[in-house]
Amino acid sequence: MANIRQLDKRRKSVRNIRKITRTMELIATARFKKAMDRAAAATDYTKRITQIVQDLAKSGTDVSHPLLQAHDEVKAVDMLVLTANRGLCGGYNGSVVRVAVQRRNEIKEQAEAGQTSVSGKRGIAAFRFAGVPVEKTYSEFEDQPSFDAVARIADELITRYITGEVDRVDVAYTKFVSSSKQIPVVETLLPFAGIEVPASSTASNSSDKTNTEKKLRDDYEFLPSAAGILEEVVPASFRARLFKCFLDAAVSEQIARMVAMKSATENAGDLIKSLSRTFNRARQSKITQEIMEIIGGVEALG
Amino acid sequence: MSSGTGVHCVVVTPEKTELDTHCDSLILPLFDGELGILPGRSPMVGRLGFGLMKLKGAGKVEEWFVDGGFVQVTREAVYILTDRLLKPNQIDRATAEADLKKASEIRPATPEAFALRDRALAQARAKLRVGT
Numbered sequence: 001m002a003n004i005r006q007l008d009k010r011r012k013s014v015r016n017i018r019k020i021t022r023t024m025e026l027i028a029t030a031r032f033k034k035a036m037d038r039a040a041a042a043t044d045y046t047k048r049i050t051q052i053v054q055d056l057a058k059s060g061t062d063v064s065h066p067l068l069q070a071h072d073e074v075k076a077v078d079m080l081v082l083t084a085n086r087g088l089c090g091g092y093n094g095s096v097v098r099v100a101v102q103r104r105n106e107i108k109e110q111a112e113a114g115q116t117s118v119s120g121k122r123g124i125a126a127f128r129f130a131g132v133p134v135e136k137t138y139s140e141f142e143d144q145p146s147f148d149a150v151a152r153i154a155d156e157l158i159t160r161y162i163t164g165e166v167d168r169v170d171v172a173y174t175k176f177v178s179s180s181k182q183i184p185v186v187e188t189l190l191p192f193a194g195i196e197v198p199a200s201s202t203a204s205n206s207s208d209k210t211n212t213e214k215k216l217r218d219d220y221e222f223l224p225s226a227a228g229i230l231e232e233v234v235p236a237s238f239r240a241r242l243f244k245c246f247l248d249a250a251v252s253e254q255i256a257r258m259v260a261m262k263s264a265t266e267n268a269g270d271l272i273k274s275l276s277r278t279f280n281r282a283r284q285s286k287i288t289q290e291i292m293e294i295i296g297g298v299e300a301l302g
Numbered sequence: 303m304s305s306g307t308g309v310h311c312v313v314v315t316p317e318k319t320e321l322d323t324h325c326d327s328l329i330l331p332l333f334d335g336e337l338g339i340l341p342g343r344s345p346m347v348g349r350l351g352f353g354l355m356k357l358k359g360a361g362k363v364e365e366w367f368v369d370g371g372f373v374q375v376t377r378e379a380v381y382i383l384t385d386r387l388l389k390p391n392q393i394d395r396a397t398a399e400a401d402l403k404k405a406s407e408i409r410p411a412t413p414e415a416f417a418l419r420d421r422a423l424a425q426a427r428a429k430l431r432v433g434t
Contacts, residue, residue: 041318048314048383052347052374066414147316151385162414220374223348224334229372231417232333232349236371239385240316 004286007279011272018268024088025261031143032254038144039176039247046244049237056233061226065234067158070191071167076113078157078166079104079186082173082249083123085139092174092256093122095184100172101130103186107170114166117153119246143254145246147239154239161190173245174252182252187245192238309341310379311357313366313387320387321366325359328380330373331428337373339380348373350384352428367393367432370425393433402426 057063081100083093100123104116117136118124124137140149160166169190174182222229311328313321330337331353350371357364371384405422408415 038317042316044319045314045316045383048374048381052372052383055347055374147385151316159415159418162418163412219345221344221346223332223337223346228333229347229349232370232372236383236385243316 004279004282007275007282011275011279014268014271014275018265018272021261021264021268025258025265028254028257028261032251032258035143035247035251035254036179039244039251042240042244042247046237046240049233049240052229053233053237055220056222056226056230059220059222059226061230063230065192065230066162067190067192067234067238071164074167075111076166077107077111077168077170078114078160079107079116079170079172080153080157081116081118081120081123081127082141082171082245083118083120083126084249084253085121085142087122088260089253089257090260092253092260093120093126096172096174097123097126097130099184099186101127101132103170103172104132111167141246141250143250145243145250147243150243150246151239154235154242157190157242158235158238166190171242171245173249174256176248176251176255179255182255189238189241189245192234192241307341308359309339309343311382312379313368313382313384315384315387323357323359325357325364327358329354329356329358330382331355331368332373339375343375343380345377346373346375348375350382352425354390354432355382365390367429370421390432391434393429395430395433398426398429398433402430 053063079100081096083096087093107114115135116127116132117138118127118134119138119141121139124134124139127134138149138153157166157169161169168188170186171189172184172186175185175187176182308324308326309328311321311323311325312319327338327340330339330348331351333349333351336353337348350368350373352370353368355366355368357366367386367388367390368382368384369386369388371382374381374383401422405419405426408419408422410416410419
């Protein structure tokens with residue numbers, strides 16, 4: 001009976017698919033752990049930078065830098081969209097593209113110029129399909145983005161912002177909140193808001209004792225000068241911040257793929273179960289029919 | 303930094319903590335010249351330039367290329383924050399040359415753009431100087 005053979009064939013192919021999705025899930029799990037470790041290793045640098053900024057603020061330096069100042073008139077807005085190079089990761093790419101396109105339409109109403117850059121083949125394809133012009137594309141970022149490559153993009157953005165070619169830079173990516181929560185967001189990276197001057201300078205004045213203790217601990221010498229260090233701290237923290245976006249996107253992608261592949265594997269399992277049931281039923285009914293035929297034949301003879 | 307027997311030196315890049323070691327003394331390429339650090343150095347924060355960092359310890363000198371950043375000397379340790387930490391033989395001369403060419407072609411119009419160009423020039427030149 002052709003139906004039985006077809007069912008068996010179908011069941012075999014679903015089994016193969018389940019094998020593939022299970023493997024992909026395992027790979028995504030391994031990559032997720034690696035990406036997580038990288039993201040954790042990267043926090044050391046941000047912590048140290050924050051420390052230096054706090055020391056600078058305590059020494060009474062006026063924290064100002066061209067990257068921190070918002071431009072008076074917002075004419076050009078750059079946007080960077082971080083997506084994955086590969087699909088099969090649930091709604092990961094789709095949701096980033098959705099928020100990005102939405103923000104881009106909002107931008108269009110206020111600013112006429114500005115570049116849109118997209119990282120990841122999926123995002124590039126989605127933007128092409130949506131008919132949105134894209135100036136720059138990157139597809140070299142996989143699950144372990146290298147700082148060198150990110151720094152090049154960051155330096156370019158810094159130059160464009162400082163020379164006044166662009167007045168705001170937005171980044172659309174999937175923010176990693178926890179391993180069970182990742183949200184697609186659009187964040188404004190320039191003018192840079194990542195440097196927070198701690199409020200402790202006023203708090204420490206409240207009690208003289210802590211003040212002197214702090215002074216003893218943090219009486220730093222600045223070479224060449226506090227202002228000279230600040231000049232370098234701001235771009236460095238911006239680069240680190242952008243790198244963090246790439247790392248977050250990479251971690252979120254692996255989680256999304258893990259979840260998608262897990263449910264695909266489960267679904268394949270259910271499908272196999274129901275296919276097996278139909279197959280067995282068909283086989284049994286075929287056997288019964290044959291027996292009936294034989295009995296019928298014997299009765300006719302007798 | 304404790305005035306013990308050596309200097310605890312930690313090098314942090316945006317990717318990870320590259321180096322966590324103890325040495326007798328170290329020499330750092332600051333923004334405007336070299337700086338030597340001996341055990342017991344008073345706390346300071348310095349801006350790093352591009353060049354060779356030398357770690358002296360156990361009778362030998364270890365050399366690393368640091369790519370800008372900062373040094374923070376605390377009572378506990380010397381923290382070096384740099385974008386990249388490379389062995390001199392890991393430097394990609396071809397890319398450095400391309401960067402130098404690109405940077406020299408920039409015609410800056412504002413003081414900020416001048417500073418950016420100078421930085422790019424200094425970085426590329428230091429790489430070519432140190433790279434083998």
